[in-house]
Amino acid sequence: MMNKRALMTSVLAGAVVAAAGSAAQAAERDQIRIVGSSTVYPFASYVAEEFGATTGHPTPVIESTGSGGGMKIFCEGDGPDTVDITNASRRMKPSEFERCADNGVTDITEIVIGADGIVIAQTTANAAMNLSREQLTLAVAAEVPKNGKLVDNPYENWNEIDSSLPDREITVYGPPSTSGTRDAFEELVMEAATEEMDGYDEPYTTVRNDGPYVDSGENDNLIVQKIQNDTEALGIFGYSFLEENTDVIEAVTIDGVEPTPEAISAEEYPVSRSLFFYTKNSHFDHVAGMEGYVSLFLSEQMIGGQGLLKGQGLIPLPQKMREGVRARFERRGELELADLK
Amino acid sequence: MNEEKTGADGAGDKLTADARLQRRHRAERRFRGVCIGALGLAGAFLVLFLGSMVVAALPAFTQTEVKVEVDFTNPDQAWRAIDPELNSIVSRGVTRVLPNRLENNPELAGKRFEEWVLAKAEIDQFRKGKGSLDEEVRERVERFEEAGRFRYTFNHWLFTEGDSKLPEMAGLKAAIVGSIYVLALTLAFAFPIGVLSAIYLEEFAPDNRFTQAVEININNLAAVPSILFGLLGLAIMINFFGVPRSSAIAGGLTLGLMTLPIVIISTRAALRAVPHSIREGALAMGATRWQTVRDHVLPMSLPGILTGTIIGLAQAMGETAPLLLIGMVAYIPDVPGSVTDAATVMPAQIYSWASMPQQAFVERTAAAILVLLTVLIALNATAVYLRRRFERRW
Incomplete structure (x- = not known):
């Protein structure tokens, strides 16, 4: 009898909860919803945490979906059920802007929060290494020019590319094609190098998949661990991961420039990029605290020259640019398709 | 066994039967050995996995606290009740809520007292022999260490806090x-x-x-x-x-x-x-x-x-x-x-x-x-x- 009653109770409880669930409806929110880049995620969640701890608002929810994934969700539509902000480690693409516009997301403000360098690193056990963007491209491109035409990449050792490079097998652990870091690497290293090089008719960004370049997932920590175990290998990841692990890994200089915060913000270091987020301006009136969150993010305390995000690995923008960004946010400067081309 | 016959050459048959029996027993021992080996291998992996997990996890259950002076004598300056000089040692999770704390506990206004507060994760890691610190911060940490202003406590934050970007405050x-x-x-x-x-x-x-x-x-x-x-x-x-x-x-x-x-x-x-x-x-x-x-x-x-x-x-x-x-x-x-x-x-x-x-x-x-x-x-x-x-x- 005991068992029977227990069973009946659980059946009843199940029915009640199921009914309550289906009745739940989304209303105007007091919790900000953010998606987007895994590179911006640590900074955004730091600000979100500070925002939740120091104001009465709930902490914004931030999903790390990658820049492309974030744009996809962001552009799904406008309204209380949709996300408010997407983070990106690259600019919005014109195609993404058009998709947004098709789905009714027209009033968007673009905000630059700072810069991030992409570092090519190895363990400190190795001798210091310098690579040019051309050499790096020849190591990871699917096809390279040989005797005037493009052939499948034959290089397996660095010294086959240039005799001045060490006799080490080419192994590069890097981000997969869904990652903003990968987009930036392709653009800033491969595209930039192949524009200048003989043998490529047009900018070339196809990465080889015959072994030497290893897709290592969105998790930069994993890449840091891999290059510690595989001491021959190089790894590609964001600057903040270098900063946190200087005792075990070091950066390869690119075109002779070391990725220091100064070199990255001055754009001397060639493989650096700006970090962004995009806001849906129609949401400012409907989502409590959204304005406060963005203002906190853009404050000197956060993205300033000595701001808290600097400690998290963000490379601050120059003073002038920070003021420009704040001014654009104040007037909710609307993003135009022409800006992105 | 059923091949064992009675007859003139029964002894020979018995011998082969014995040999066969022994062979079968050997096969059984071999099979049992392989099974035990498989079990042992599975067990070894489990022990290795759990062991490395426990070894890696143990330091997380203790957390460094630092003794600082909290000075609410000037309520308008509550955000600097803990000397901002110490920002490289004290967790941001402590200093950022100082104004809220005064607001929620008005009786603290005008008071000045010493208190153990959460230290930054970098300091905690350094004291556990991991990671490195800037020269200036390291000297300060060494001074504090000598003055007995650090201590380890049970990391209750791991269970009483939600996720955080500040590792020292991150909890489950x-x-x-x-x-x-x-x-x-x-x-x-x-x-x-x-x-x-x-x-x-x-x-x-x-x-x-x-x-x-x-x-x-x-x-x-x-x-x-x-x-x-x-x-x-x-x-x-x-x-x-x-x-x-x-x-x-x-x-x-x-x-x-x-x-x-x-x-x-x-x-x-x-x-x-x-x-x-x-x-x-x-x-x-x-x-x-x-x-x-x-x-x-x-x-x-x-x-x-x-x-x-x-x-x-x-x-x-x-x-x-x-x-x-x-x-x-x-x-x-x-x-x-x-x-x-x-x-x-x-x-x-x-x-x-x-x-x-x-x-x-x-x-x-x-x-x-x-x-x-x-x-x-x-x-x-x-x-x-x-x-x-x-x-x-x-």
Whole structure:
């Protein structure tokens, strides 16, 4: 009898909860919803945490979906059920802007929060290494020019590319094609190098998949661990991961420039990029605290020259640019398709 | 043995029989050796895995505190009640809430006192012999060390705080509460529907093409990769029914769908294990089908049903893939207050911590894994206990 009653109770409880669930409806929110880049995620969640701890608002929810994934969700539509902000480690693409516009997301403000360098690193056990963007491209491109035409990449050792490079097998652990870091690497290293090089008719960004370049997932920590175990290998990841692990890994200089915060913000270091987020301006009136969150993010305390995000690995923008960004946010400067081309 | 014959050359046959017997015994010993070897290998992997996890996790259970002076004598300057000079040592989680603290405790105004507060994770890591500090900070840490202004305490923040970007303040509370919500909803959804479906299929349904097709489909569903249930959850629950993204209800319904076939299959197996004589006895006494099921078959099969359900739940608890698609693998430090609030679960939190750059998160990830394993072991132990406790023999 005991068992029977227990069973009946659980059946009843199940029915009640199921009914309550289906009745739940989304209303105007007091919790900000953010998606987007895994590179911006640590900074955004730091600000979100500070925002939740120091104001009465709930902490914004931030999903790390990658820049492309974030744009996809962001552009799904406008309204209380949709996300408010997407983070990106690259600019919005014109195609993404058009998709947004098709789905009714027209009033968007673009905000630059700072810069991030992409570092090519190895363990400190190795001798210091310098690579040019051309050499790096020849190591990871699917096809390279040989005797005037493009052939499948034959290089397996660095010294086959240039005799001045060490006799080490080419192994590069890097981000997969869904990652903003990968987009930036392709653009800033491969595209930039192949524009200048003989043998490529047009900018070339196809990465080889015959072994030497290893897709290592969105998790930069994993890449840091891999290059510690595989001491021959190089790894590609964001600057903040270098900063946190200087005792075990070091950066390869690119075109002779070391990725220091100064070199990255001055754009001397060639493989650096700006970090962004995009806001849906129609949401400012409907989502409590959204304005406060963005203002906190853009404050000197956060993205300033000595701001808290600097400690998290963000490379601050120059003073002038920070003021420009704040001014654009104040007037909710609307993003135009022409800006992105 | 049956080859052993009596006769003139019986002795020779006996010899070959003995040799054969020995050969068979040798084969058995070999086989047993291989089996023990396999068991040993599995055990060694388990010990290695658990051991490395425990070793990595242990430092996470202690946390450095630092003794500082808190000075609320000037209430307008509450944000600098702890000397901003010490910002390189004291956790940001302590200093940023100083104004709120004064506001909530007005009696502190005008007071000045010494207090143990949370130190930064970098300091904690440095004292544990990991990572490096800037020259200036290191000298200060050494001075503090000599003055006895550091101490280790039990890292209760790991259990009383939600997720945080500050490793020293990062905790599992929001994820644990989220996991409880999600599991309760999974149970509430999968258990009644699963058990009722199984009872119908096993006790009432006629055996025809239709029920056979249903049965095959249920068996197939149990083998479907979990990520597909995430896609289903996204398409049906969120996009069609409008369940809020990232909410515990979305997670519970999605994982409930995933657990449903397991519950149905284990319930059917448990029902089938009840001997037919019991049903026949009840029917012979004039009981209806429903009475037979309610009063005899169900109580007897309950241990099996519960075991299957708990194992299904344990599986759901360790799942992240489907939750990724419905937005539950996210930065959600607040404890959910209702089933429609944004929530995250323990494996999702572990996944997030594993990708953080700070070294202090490495040990916290391992600690979180240990906590999750403990909960899973507790769940499975409950399943074993229930089976033992209610098992009936006939």
